[in-house]
Amino acid sequence: MEKRLRLSNKFSLKKCQKEVCIAQEDRISQLPDEILVYILSFFTVKEAADTSLLSRRWLNLWTYIDHLDFDATKYLDQVFVQPKLQKGHMDKYLTWVNSALQKFKGQRLDQFRVYYDLSKFAQHDIDKWLELAFSKKVQRLELDLLRCGSFTRNFDSCYTFPERLLGLGDSSSCSNNLQILSLINQNFKSLKVLILKSVNVTGQVLEFFLRNCPFLERMQVHGSGTLKNLEVVGPSLKLRHLEIYSCFNVKSLKICDTNLISLRTSAGKVLLLKNVPMLVDVEILGMPYTHLLDDISSRLLCVLSQLEVLTVDACISLFDYPHEDLEHYNFPELTKLKKFVFITFGNSLRVSGQSLLGCTSIIRAAPQLKEFELQLMSSPFKAKKECKKAAIKCPLHHLKVVKFSGFYTGLFQLELVRYFLENVVALEKIIIDPGTPFFYRTPPCPSEIKHTQTSRNLAKLQVEREVPPAIELVIL
Numbered sequence: 001m002e003k004r005l006r007l008s009n010k011f012s013l014k015k016c017q018k019e020v021c022i023a024q025e026d027r028i029s030q031l032p033d034e035i036l037v038y039i040l041s042f043f044t045v046k047e048a049a050d051t052s053l054l055s056r057r058w059l060n061l062w063t064y065i066d067h068l069d070f071d072a073t074k075y076l077d078q079v080f081v082q083p084k085l086q087k088g089h090m091d092k093y094l095t096w097v098n099s100a101l102q103k104f105k106g107q108r109l110d111q112f113r114v115y116y117d118l119s120k121f122a123q124h125d126i127d128k129w130l131e132l133a134f135s136k137k138v139q140r141l142e143l144d145l146l147r148c149g150s151f152t153r154n155f156d157s158c159y160t161f162p163e164r165l166l167g168l169g170d171s172s173s174c175s176n177n178l179q180i181l182s183l184i185n186q187n188f189k190s191l192k193v194l195i196l197k198s199v200n201v202t203g204q205v206l207e208f209f210l211r212n213c214p215f216l217e218r219m220q221v222h223g224s225g226t227l228k229n230l231e232v233v234g235p236s237l238k239l240r241h242l243e244i245y246s247c248f249n250v251k252s253l254k255i256c257d258t259n260l261i262s263l264r265t266s267a268g269k270v271l272l273l274k275n276v277p278m279l280v281d282v283e284i285l286g287m288p289y290t291h292l293l294d295d296i297s298s299r300l301l302c303v304l305s306q307l308e309v310l311t312v313d314a315c316i317s318l319f320d321y322p323h324e325d326l327e328h329y330n331f332p333e334l335t336k337l338k339k340f341v342f343i344t345f346g347n348s349l350r351v352s353g354q355s356l357l358g359c360t361s362i363i364r365a366a367p368q369l370k371e372f373e374l375q376l377m378s379s380p381f382k383a384k385k386e387c388k389k390a391a392i393k394c395p396l397h398h399l400k401v402v403k404f405s406g407f408y409t410g411l412f413q414l415e416l417v418r419y420f421l422e423n424v425v426a427l428e429k430i431i432i433d434p435g436t437p438f439f440y441r442t443p444p445c446p447s448e449i450k451h452t453q454t455s456r457n458l459a460k461l462q463v464e465r466e467v468p469p470a471i472e473l474v475i476l
Helices: 002-029 033-040 045-053 073-081 083-103 120-135 178-190 203-212 292-299 346-352 356-364 411-423 446-463
Strands: 067-071 111-115 140-144 193-197 218-222 229-233 241-245 252-256 262-265 271-274 281-285 309-313 339-344 371-376 401-406 429-433 472-475
Touching: 045 067, 045 083, 067 083, 073 083, 083 120, 111 120, 120 140, 120 178, 178 203, 203 218, 203 229, 309 356, 339 356, 356 371, 356 411, 371 411, 401 411, 411 429, 411 446, 429 446, 446 472
Parallel strands: 067 111, 111 140, 140 193, 193 218, 218 241, 229 252, 241 262, 252 271, 262 281, 281 309, 309 339, 339 371, 371 401, 401 429, 429 472
Antiparallel strands: none
């Protein structure tokens, strides 16, 4: 009897726990549709669609989400390892997106994102996707079609943005009738963010968006072969952040009378800036066969005194003239600069025999500088035999943080470390991150791991004994 009672109590306890668990699950399912759809909007499309398997209650909820993020990172990782999978995975991706959009029942779109390696051969499918996105008053539109998800592709194979959707080209080839086209032209005005990567787009299209999208705040264009001239002009523009990068056919980039805050461009050689009082953050790529500092100071002359963040990408231009002594260059004063980032290839250093001390001419010109970062994008392979001493001293009263990212090669960085230690007044931290600065789709191979560890050990051996205890040294 006692045994039977214990079994009965045990069964009742399990039953009670099961009922409590079911009740807790039911509480989530009993939430209003609006709340559940809102939660699902934080997922990618695949993650949101997977919830349809939970129960009949969840079957169609995902079709109402207002964030359509077609992220195919998994496919891209697989193709990177096995390129022969590209064709099959592309077909699967197109089928997946087309199927999801056919089921989509939402009235509006806050985000529409395509992230996969797609070329001009997907032109028809992507055109239809854009028609739907604009008809749903999309606010954030992102077409990230980079090769392998990371690299700009040959311009001839890029997808081309359809001008007809904006009424700029021949609309006779539109897949829908003129009434639908008119509806699209009315609804693109909700656009706030436009990101196009490995998409051929003209200046006419971009200027159309600038003029007709009253809420457009961010525009990024990477790897367009048809972009030749672009004007960003007028105080009425809402645009605050602009990126024009790896668009190597650009002949003119004019930015005047705007309230732009940040600019990132590889078209510095054809850049014209005028009356941009709010521009405080600039990243510019140095051009080959030009004097790097002359080129930068002349192109940015009207904003140098107001810049707070300056990034100089010198990967293709730093030491075109190996006999120039950049360290003694008299750079115009950067009275408000707080952060300076310098990016370069180690190969340039090896070939030219130059020193990274050349970038100190910009550091000296920034009396309010608080943070400096060096990004070395490749190893010089053969380290320098002698450590050069800076010729010009300059007290750095406000510098707090110095960071070295990428390949640690020894004397190249040690020269800068010693320069800072001789001139700083209130330095708090030196950070050395010897890991590769490149993005890889696969885990690092044993040789890369060994190289990183060797760099880490070298940094510890050389720098640790140089840095006084009052300054924190962090080697990642």
